Amino acid sequence: MSYYQLSENERFQIYSLRKAGHSQNAIAKLLVRHPSTISRELRRNIGFRGYRPGQAHKLAEQRRQQAYKAQKVTNGVRQQIDTLTRKELSPQQTASYLKRHTGVSLHHETIYQLIYLDQANGGDLYKHLRIASKPYRKRYGKYDRRGKIKNRVCIDDRPAVVDRMNRIGD
Secondary structure, eight states: OOOOOOOHHHHHHHHHHHHTTOOHHHHHHHHTOOHHHHHHHHHHTEETTEEOHHHHHHHHHHHHHHSOOOOSOOHHHHHHHHHHHHTTOOHHHHHHHHHHHTOOOOOHHHHHHHHHHHHHTTOOGGGGSSSOOOOOOOOTTOOOOSOOOTTOOOGGGSOHHHHHTOSTTO
């Protein structure tokens, strides 16, 4: 089931509705939230002076920043990527090898990004790539490099006899 965090505006609404004497269930119905969400919000963010929405929002942001975030690319995985790239394996082959032997499922673009990050930090891992790729470039708004027709005449400047279509080829 998907959910979304309480916004600062909703916290101010909870504060004002509580001051007005509404119950947690009534606040939940007005905000179209589950009553346990309101209960949890009030329980987690009560301070010495009661529930304050600004303080509650800061506490929630701190909890969110300090929460544990699972990372696939650990130091061990980085070392394996380094070793496999130095053995001249492509990032696609490296991703496949890691999935088969360690169970770590990475996209090959992630491996490219790690290699280019190493290059930006002064490393030489990019030299072990099979093909030194050109940097990405935007293709819109550029000069058209296709061939041009010499002595081309605009369709507006064509002779009137062509509009009659009496001849073959008109």
